[in-house]
Amino acid sequence: MSYNILLVEDEKEIRRAMTNFLRREDYHVVAVETGEEALREYTKTDFHLVLLDMMLPGIGGEEVLEWIRRKSDVPILIISALNDELIQLDAFEQSVDDYVVKPFSMNILVHKIASLLRRVYEKQKKEIIYHDLRLLVNNYEVYYQEQTIELTVKEFEILQTMLLNSGKVYSREELLTVVWGYDYFGDSRNIDVHIKNIRKKLPFDCIKTVKGIGYKVDRL
Incomplete structure (x- = not known):
């Protein structure tokens, strides 16, 4: 939009x-x-x-x-x-x-x-469908071919943020700000750890690394 x-x-x-x-x-x-x-x-x-x-x-x-x-x-x-x-x-x-x-x-x-x-x-948007992945917005539920994928709260919020804005490249700092809040001053490399864990849990890798910048999910 x-x-x-x-x-x-x-x-x-x-x-x-x-x-x-x-x-x-x-x-x-x-x-x-x-x-x-x-x-x-x-x-x-x-x-x-x-x-x-x-x-x-x-x-x-x-x-x-x-x-x-x-x-x-x-x-x-x-x-x-x-x-x-x-x-x-x-x-x-x-x-x-x-x-x-x-x-x-x-x-x-x-x-x-x-x-x-x-x-x-986007408050009316209840779910995001990305290939066979289904994410229930703000409900902290993710499914692949109707099988539940267990994500932590932060993993879910990172994935939801990028799926809601597919095509947008996020820097680590941007993801920290969106998910952790404006007053968070932790190590931006924490994002790398969470992305790695998300990739392990998903049956396919929908999160792409943009070298020197950060991460994105390709537009459908």
């Missing part, structure tokens, strides 16, 4: 960097500088996610947020230099879905976006 993202950010360099980074991740991005442009673009396209800076010239981010919320429950991720707890809590009370404080890591932002989009748009 190709996702449409509306990026509202008045700082030119940040806007350009985010746009380029997200497009490399295969997102379709419409990037605007002002609140007025955001409202205009929002009426033209069916967006799956809005990345919204709160400090904008003209119509401010809070007004854009209120306007969108009157019309839609589209996921909104706030990008702001304001690190005040009360401001963040107020934003969540206005039904934003996540909040990122500047400066931020582009890799972390991409993972937050991917996680949010999966949660909203």
Whole structure:
């Protein structure tokens, strides 16, 4: 599925960097500088996610947020230099879905976006069929030709992550972030051990090594 993202950010360099980074991740991005442009673009396209800076010239981010919320429950991720707890809590009370404080890591932002989009748009997906492998999403059950394959929690989450995003190459660090969380600082080589164990348990090797980068599952 190709996702449409509306990026509202008045700082030119940040806007350009985010746009380029997200497009490399295969997102379709419409990037605007002002609140007025955001409202205009929002009426033209069916967006799956809005990345919204709160400090904008003209119509401010809070007004854009209120306007969108009157019309839609589209996921909104706030990008702001304001690190005040009360401001963040107020934003969540206005039904934003996540909040990122500047400066931020582009890799972390991409993972937050991917996680949010999966949660909203793939929540109806109950299972993944990959050749004769069947994985029940978030149920920690995997079958091959209806025979149960016993995976640990982390092994399942690694396999599920790659099957949900088949074709995408994951670095070890990305898999650690997605599966273990943003605050995990363990050895990235732990991923190699888990991948090795998954390969031993599966009847065929669906996980491919991408030399010098990480791992992926080929698209069907």
